[in-house]
Amino acid sequence: MIKHFSVVMIALFxxxxxxxxxxxxxxxxxxxxxxxxxxxxxxxxxxxxxxxYREVCAGCHGMKLIAFRNFADLGYNNxxxxxxxxxxxxxxxxxxxxxxxxxPGIAADRIPLPYANDNAARASNNGxxxxxxxxxxxxxxxxxxxxxxxxxxxxDAPEGTAVPDGMYYNAAYPGHLxxxxxxxxxxxxxxxxxxxxxxxxxxxxxxxxxxxxxxxxMEVRKRIGVAAVFFLGVFVVVSYMAKRRVWADVH
Amino acid sequence: xxxxxxxxxxxxxxxxxxxxxxxxxxxxxxxxxxxRFFSLHYLMPFIIAGVVVLHIxxxxxxxxxxxxxxxxxxxxxxxxxxxxxxxxDVFGIAVFLLLLAMVVFFFPNAMGHPDNYIPANAMQxxxxxxPEWYFLPFYAILRxxxxxxxxxxxxxxxxxxxxxxxxxxxxxVRSARFRPLFRIxxxxxxxxxxxxxxxxxxPAEGIYVILSRVATAWYFLHxxxxxxxxxxxxxxxxxxxxxxxxxxxETLKRAPxxxxxxxxxx
Numbered sequence: 001m002i003k004h005f006s007v008v009m010i011a012l013f014x015x016x017x018x019x020x021x022x023x024x025x026x027x028x029x030x031x032x033x034x035x036x037x038x039x040x041x042x043x044x045x046x047x048x049x050x051x052x053y054r055e056v057c058a059g060c061h062g063m064k065l066i067a068f069r070n071f072a073d074l075g076y077n078n079x080x081x082x083x084x085x086x087x088x089x090x091x092x093x094x095x096x097x098x099x100x101x102x103x104p105g106i107a108a109d110r111i112p113l114p115y116a117n118d119n120a121a122r123a124s125n126n127g128x129x130x131x132x133x134x135x136x137x138x139x140x141x142x143x144x145x146x147x148x149x150x151x152x153x154x155x156d157a158p159e160g161t162a163v164p165d166g167m168y169y170n171a172a173y174p175g176h177l178x179x180x181x182x183x184x185x186x187x188x189x190x191x192x193x194x195x196x197x198x199x200x201x202x203x204x205x206x207x208x209x210x211x212x213x214x215x216x217x218m219e220v221r222k223r224i225g226v227a228a229v230f231f232l233g234v235f236v237v238v239s240y241m242a243k244r245r246v247w248a249d250v251h
Numbered sequence: 252x253x254x255x256x257x258x259x260x261x262x263x264x265x266x267x268x269x270x271x272x273x274x275x276x277x278x279x280x281x282x283x284x285x286x287r288f289f290s291l292h293y294l295m296p297f298i299i300a301g302v303v304v305l306h307i308x309x310x311x312x313x314x315x316x317x318x319x320x321x322x323x324x325x326x327x328x329x330x331x332x333x334x335x336x337x338x339x340d341v342f343g344i345a346v347f348l349l350l351l352a353m354v355v356f357f358f359p360n361a362m363g364h365p366d367n368y369i370p371a372n373a374m375q376x377x378x379x380x381x382p383e384w385y386f387l388p389f390y391a392i393l394r395x396x397x398x399x400x401x402x403x404x405x406x407x408x409x410x411x412x413x414x415x416x417x418x419x420x421x422x423x424v425r426s427a428r429f430r431p432l433f434r435i436x437x438x439x440x441x442x443x444x445x446x447x448x449x450x451x452x453x454p455a456e457g458i459y460v461i462l463s464r465v466a467t468a469w470y471f472l473h474x475x476x477x478x479x480x481x482x483x484x485x486x487x488x489x490x491x492x493x494x495x496x497x498x499x500x501e502t503l504k505r506a507p508x509x510x511x512x513x514x515x516x517x
Binding site: 037131132135138139140141143214221222224225226228229232233235236239240242243246247250 | 330334335338339341342345346348349352353355356357359360365366368369370
């Protein structure tokens, strides 16, 4: 019976539809610190990733699900979080006169969005909409590898491929023509402490940050998972022994 | 799948369009459609609860089946539900929970789809719509038929055929254990169903269409031709005289005396 069950389980996994991406996209497979059942985020890389997001991507992409207080997960303490929030101007209101007003951000605020609405975002980007990055690492198949490959995937178009105005050639993007201009060239951000600021270095920092944003509780999930699987493993063994014992006199 | 299901009814000649409008509650998928399908799904658990009651009634009337597929002949053939089956079920549930925990904690997205993390947009259909995995075999059948009405009929027929199974498989021997040919065809059918599931998740083009057609044909051939023929012509292995016989024979080999320690059944 158990044999049959595992066959069915495997079959179910096989039938899960793979994300239908173009077959000729180049996906680089990387070893992420957060993959595997014991994987954890790299706090220093996430802090650098946030810095890169803020200095490079935030001009076009919002992260509307992330509040400053969430940055406690990146290893910032309360004072640091307040200081980061205060560097932003946040709209608040209406006040007693019915007017909206600007004030420095506080820890409870979400990161302010770059555009007032989607139409404004399209208007500034040749009609293309830069997607919100809060969940992007889970909204694409093989999220982390795909994001890394995308950011490091800008190349000269191969001969014979026409690249229209306002489009750019990217080896990892399905269809290869993306409306986002190459965001990273290396040395785009100045890291304190001399971390790797090549395209690949910044990209992998961004992936750490974006993966955390998409699933802030991943470490907790895996920690509970290890305990649960251990407990249930013991339970399986004990219940099997009990079953053998009870059935001994029938067999 | 949601917008897909009502549109399937449009394949019905003459009244199809009106049925779709009725199901949608309008001329396009809208709030009314959501309400309708929500209430339908709310109704389902009650139907399932009713079927569970039927199941329990039948269990009490006729008793449970067994892997050997022959009727009980007397108390030596039965054992009590508790503790034997309660403890066996505890073990089964433990194994299931272990696998479930692995999926939940380590692969929570394995059966999901990245598109589920993109906010819904009424103005834009995702590039690749694929049904949930458990619909994929039937989706493959639907697409295997070039004709829309035919595809819909075959798809629902794939489920409907299960309801007439007792009349298709008339073999007097209930257990596959004593039906060597049936066993082979059973596993062929198993592979076929998995293949259909795989093909349902692939784009409907080229070799996939051909394979879907072959697999669909085999699906119906299995039920409509192979099962009736098998039950007529298959030579089955001899049946044991009672349930306790094969069990006791093994016991005899390992530990005589015969039947010692057998619990009297209720």
